[in-house]
Amino acid sequence: MRKPLVIIVGIMSAVMLLAIACGSDEANPDATATPAPPPTVLAGQITPEPTAAPTAVPPTSPPASTSGGDGPTAIAIDVDGDNLKFATGALSAAAGSEVVVTFNNSSGVNAHNWVLVEAGTKDAVATDGLAAGQDNNWLPVGDSRIIGSTILLGPGESGEATFTAPSAGTYHFVCTFPGHNFTMFGDFTTN
Ligand SMILES: [Cu+2]
Structure with a gap:
């Protein structure tokens, strides 16, 4: 068992x-x-390191496109010292192009902005900007007359205004700081 x-x-x-x-x-x-x-x-x-390698190529492309003019149109403008005037009174760009205006406020004492507006409206926009106040960069908010603008820039500051250049014609750029609009402006032409 x-x-x-x-x-x-x-x-x-x-x-x-x-x-x-x-x-x-x-x-x-x-x-x-x-x-x-x-x-x-x-x-x-x-x-994907192969992708990283191509990434090294782009850096070469940007310079090419920049020199080729495919990128945004870069425009630089300064102020005329401590005077209430821009250093230049005329700017231009191709209609429909992407534009980046870099405004360098090299003044040692004044605050300024750079604003592109429809022709003949610079003083009216500045007046409405006065009501909008400094907190709104001396600019009326959501105003269709304004095509592009920087913020209010203190002495020594610089800023950019990015916009699409409007159809062929003449427009105005102006500083809307109270009182500056009467002497601080210029023509912006597109063609
Ligand atoms: Cu100004």
């Missing part, structure tokens, strides 16, 4: 050992296989 039982127990033990052995063998392969793929995937994702 006992011998058969011992044999059965022995067989069961052997089967369990095999099962454990097989299980661990399968577990190891899986564990090994799983870690392996990730590195491969990561390597593939990092492979």
Whole structure:
């Protein structure tokens, strides 16, 4: 009676050992296989280094486009010292082009802004800007007569006005700081 039982127990033990052995063998392969793929995937994702290389090319492209004139039209303007006048009275750009005007207020004492408006409206816009107050850069908010403008710039500050040059014609740029509009303005021509 006992011998058969011992044999059965022995067989069961052997089967369990095999099962454990097989299980661990399968577990190891899986564990090994799983870690392996990730590195491969990561390597593939990092492979975009080729993209990084092309990125090095763009830096070369910008200068080319800039010199080619494909980028925004850059216009720089200064103030005439401490006088209430811009250093130049005439600017121009191609109609429909993207324009970035950089106004450098090199005055040591005066605050100014640079504002592009519809022809014949500079004084009216300045008057309405007076009501809008300094907190609004001496500019009426949401005014359709204003095509582009910098914020109010203190002495020594510079700022940009970005806009699309309007259709062919003559427009005015002006400083709307109270009183400056009568002497501080010029023609902006598009063609
Ligand atoms: Cu001014």
